[in-house]
Amino acid sequence: MSSAIWFRNDLRLHDNPAVTAALQQQQGSKAIPALYLASPGQWQAHHWAAIKIDLLWRHLAQFQRDAAQHQVALEVIIVDDWQQAAKACLSFCQRHQITDLYFNAEYPVHEQRRDRAVRVWLAEHQVTCHQFDGQLLVAPVIKTQSGGYYQKFTPFNRAWRAHLAAAGIPAATPLPQQDVTQQLVSIPPCPASRRDSSAWPVGEAAVQQRLAAYISDQVNNYAAERDRPSCDSTSRLSPYWELGILGPQAAVRLLQQLSPEFPYGLEQGADVWLTELAWREFYQHLMAHIPRLSYGKAFQQHTDNFPWNENTDEFLRWCKGRTGFPIVDAGMRQLAAEGWMHNRVRMIVANFLVKDLHIDWRWGEQFFMQQLIDGSFPANNGGWQWSASTGTDAVPYFRVFNPTSQSLKVDPDGRYIRTWIKELADCPTAHIHAPGAWLQAHNRSDYPQPMVDHSRARERFLAAFKQL
């Protein structure tokens, strides 16, 4: 028996059941061959941002070196798209005389289809696939009492925690110390454009450190500060879950140390943060159970008949952060500059695009994916459909955020706005949330006047949505 590992969005050695199982099978100190299929065709189809590709490629280089210290020899192979995956896996297995291939399940529809094809093709060539669940704390198995899937977050969260309590958190498994650096094949040049992501560290060790520091120093303030974008008090771990550099198991193992009754009994900050991890898993469960979400359809299908505004100039103003609503523009400029945006502001800008400009949420969803370092199809789709009131337990359609009062609430002193909108650096706090009159009084035209009348836009949205 000769084993290999197929890495996907689980680019880590720790908390990786496929790695653990393959290492257990390995006899002696021989390197375990491992492959990662990089697919520029898939990246393009799913609108991967250049900054996310850069993070991936930087991490692959580090990960190859780290894995080699623990007996795993990683090879990166470029394929155009998933249709070539089976062929590429077979040729890899034949080259290394592999009889058993280990990998962790991925739940989106196209990846499930790819894995079925690979399993069948390899079986025909006497290679057995071994699939594990390691991407989520709870694989998409939670069912309601009637046997369906959860469509509302609150009962899902309850069931998800009960599942965690019953199943427990897997203990960390030690890795062998066996340096196989000699046998490494160099990583090919990245097959797509990249945008510098060096503000984000790579490598499992650095990311684990960031997680540990966050849990020990900041998580307790999470409930109080998470809605204040200027506090920067969230973990900024999202890009790492997305590429699987970090497993959610590592996070809950640390949270477990904060409460003997885990997943209950946590202080408020840690408890709310755990709930965010549950949101992440909820959206992945929905993706696994509802194929139409992977084909651009709304969860609430009747909302696909909304008469969307197709004005590309207005869309571009939103993309560029030139709407004249400072909190919206600050968010869009943070996204352009950092490839990341604070969660509360993501909600505000999404709400604005759909409910003030009446532009299809799918335009915003795609633009986010093209920009975000943490672009994640399930979380992004879920966040957009929640904001647009087209999703599972989305915000009710009649709840339209007022961008000015939201701004006052989340950024009362205007610090976040001033960080991202240099034209408003000298605007007094009394005017920062709606600076139109102040700009006019000072003959300033460097920052735009509001592009819509919020009250009228809201009325038009409500009237059109009611028609559905």
Ligand SMILES: Cc1cc2nc3c(=O)[nH]c(=O)nc-3n(C[C@H](O)[C@H](O)[C@H](O)COP(=O)(O)OP(=O)(O)OC[C@H]3O[C@@H](n4cnc5c(N)ncnc54)[C@H](O)[C@@H]3O)c2cc1C
């Ligand atoms: C319109 C919109 C689009 C979004 N697109 C993405 C996306 O492409 N990728 C992505 O990872 N998240 C997305 N989110 C969710 C959320 O904004 C980010 O996960 C969060 O801002 C990441 O920052 P953080 O790591 O500091 O999060 P923290 O606040 O520290 O939260 C911890 C982790 O919980 C998860 N999480 C937090 N909030 C949510 C949420 N609402 N839904 C799902 N998971 C959550 C993330 O994995 C996050 O890293 C989106 C939200 C909205 C409203």
